[in-house]
Amino acid sequence: MTQSDDIAEIRRSVQALCAEFPGEYWREKDRERAYPGEFVDALTKAGFLAALIPEEFGGSGLKLDAAAVIMEEIQSSGCNGASAHAQMYIMNTLLRYGSPEQKAAYLPKIAAGSLRLQAFGVSEPTSGTDTLSLRTVAVRDGDQYIINGQKIWTSRAEHSDLMLLLARTTPREQAASKTEGLSIFLVDMRAASGAKSEGGGGLTIKPIRTMMNHSTTEVFFDDLRIPASSLIGEEGKGFRYILSGMNAERILIAAECVGDAKWFIEKATAYAKDRSVFARPIGQNQGVQFPIARCYAQMRAAELMVHHAAQVYDAGGNPGAEANMAKLLASEASWAAADMCVQTFGGFGFAEEYDVERKFREARLYTVAPISTNLILSYLAEHVLGLPRSY
Numbered sequence: 541m542t543q544s545d546d547i548a549e550i551r552r553s554v555q556a557l558c559a560e561f562p563g564e565y566w567r568e569k570d571r572e573r574a575y576p577g578e579f580v581d582a583l584t585k586a587g588f589l590a591a592l593i594p595e596e597f598g599g600s601g602l603k604l605d606a607a608a609v610i611m612e613e614i615q616s617s618g619c620n621g622a623s624a625h626a627q628m629y630i631m632n633t634l635l636r637y638g639s640p641e642q643k644a645a646y647l648p649k650i651a652a653g654s655l656r657l658q659a660f661g662v663s664e665p666t667s668g669t670d671t672l673s674l675r676t677v678a679v680r681d682g683d684q685y686i687i688n689g690q691k692i693w694t695s696r697a698e699h700s701d702l703m704l705l706l707a708r709t710t711p712r713e714q715a716a717s718k719t720e721g722l723s724i725f726l727v728d729m730r731a732a733s734g735a736k737s738e739g740g741g742g743l744t745i746k747p748i749r750t751m752m753n754h755s756t757t758e759v760f761f762d763d764l765r766i767p768a769s770s771l772i773g774e775e776g777k778g779f780r781y782i783l784s785g786m787n788a789e790r791i792l793i794a795a796e797c798v799g800d801a802k803w804f805i806e807k808a809t810a811y812a813k814d815r816s817v818f819a820r821p822i823g824q825n826q827g828v829q830f831p832i833a834r835c836y837a838q839m840r841a842a843e844l845m846v847h848h849a850a851q852v853y854d855a856g857g858n859p860g861a862e863a864n865m866a867k868l869l870a871s872e873a874s875w876a877a878a879d880m881c882v883q884t885f886g887g888f889g890f891a892e893e894y895d896v897e898r899k900f901r902e903a904r905l906y907t908v909a910p911i912s913t914n915l916i917l918s919y920l921a922e923h924v925l926g927l928p929r930s931y
């Protein structure tokens with residue numbers, strides 16, 4: 541089998557799985573803001589969420605480029621990978637920087653689906669995008685760390701057993717450089733729930749209701765004690781590790797955006813052929829055709845950049861610029877396609893039963909998270925073009 545046969549087979553298998561979860565399923569979950577647990581279970585059982593886990597630990601040992609295809613197909617089938625995508629991109633931090641003991645302890649269980657690694661705690665209410673200003677602290681106490689602080693937008697925390705957490709271990713003013721002093725922990729949340737002051741383990745999770753069904757939360761740490769063995773890699777080097785993991789995250793989310801753009805383009809094209817107004821299909825009017833064609837070109841350009849970025853990542857390079865450009869282009873392509881799709885559908889674009897309005901709300905996220913467009917532009921301006929640092 542060639543590599544392209546493998547990719548085609550992955551596409552077919554993901555499509556077949558997604559066909560079991562049609563629009564009605566997502567509409568109901570959306571209405572109730574309920575977690576699509578059945579869908580995530582099906583992805584887990586089929587092994588898709590273990591795609592990046594090496595075969596020796598029970599996964600399929602695929603490259604990031606193939607994982608990107610899985611995420612793209614989920615979205616282009618009308619499903620929502622945001623319910624489970626973190627397991628894919630968090631995995632890279634554990635794979636690249638976890639100790640052999642950590643990998644042996646966690647990876648086989650994650651691959652088998654008995655442990656869920658779906659939560660990524662970086663964002664905080666006060667620091668925003670300025671990650672180096674985060675205030676959650678982890679203080680070493682014998683063979684434990686004690687964690688205090690707060691995270692926000694920790695998606696899927698209620699549906700995960702483990703959280704990858706970024707916390708400060710050395711006060712900013714005492715750190716060797718401004719990027720040192722942060723550390724990454726793999727926190728087992730199962731034993732930690734409830735505020736310490738109320739007799740719990742020190743971890744409280746509060747859901748945040750958002751414009752789309754995203755299972756996102758605020759997480760409060762109140763003297764949470766975790767074993768020192770939860771530390772990933774070296775203490776103080778967490779920011780460097782997280783940046784590398786974020787490249788994988790941006791590439792995978794960019795692939796999801798390409799999938800969304802494909803979904804919107806396909807829906808709009810089919811509707812424009814079918815809907816007849818003034819005794820001809822609306823798609824016969826260039827005023828309707830051209831926006832669809834423009835979105836197609838935009839999506840294809842983004843798709844090429846996503847695979848280029850993934851290939852640089854898979855070759856062991858540092859795809860900082862490529863991952864950022866993939867995320868920028870793909871999130872803009874999906875949002876443009878979402879807007880175009882509503883316009884093509886006219887009034888029906890607003891009706892729940894067509895799924896366009898739901899996908900429209902879901903697609904809006906990605907020019908903001910996991911990194912906003914401005915921050916990508918400022919990265920490119922400074923690190924690629926050598927323009928003066930703006931912040």
Ligand SMILES: Cc1cc2nc3c(=O)[nH]c(=O)nc-3n(C[C@H](O)[C@H](O)[C@H](O)COP(=O)(O)OP(=O)(O)OC[C@H]3O[C@@H](n4cnc5c(N)ncnc54)[C@H](O)[C@@H]3O)c2cc1C
Binds near residue numbers: 663692
């Ligand atoms: C639904 C949802 C799910 C999320 N899931 C997670 C998760 O699982 N884990 C996690 O850690 N985080 C998560 N996030 C957080 C997400 O990564 C952040 O919202 C995103 O990075 C933007 O940060 P912010 O919201 O703090 O915006 P801010 O940093 O407050 O920025 C606000 C606006 O100002 C702009 N801005 C800020 N500084 C500058 C500057 N110097 N120059 C130009 N423009 C600037 C930004 O581009 C942005 O448009 C999620 C967010 C949402 C909404």
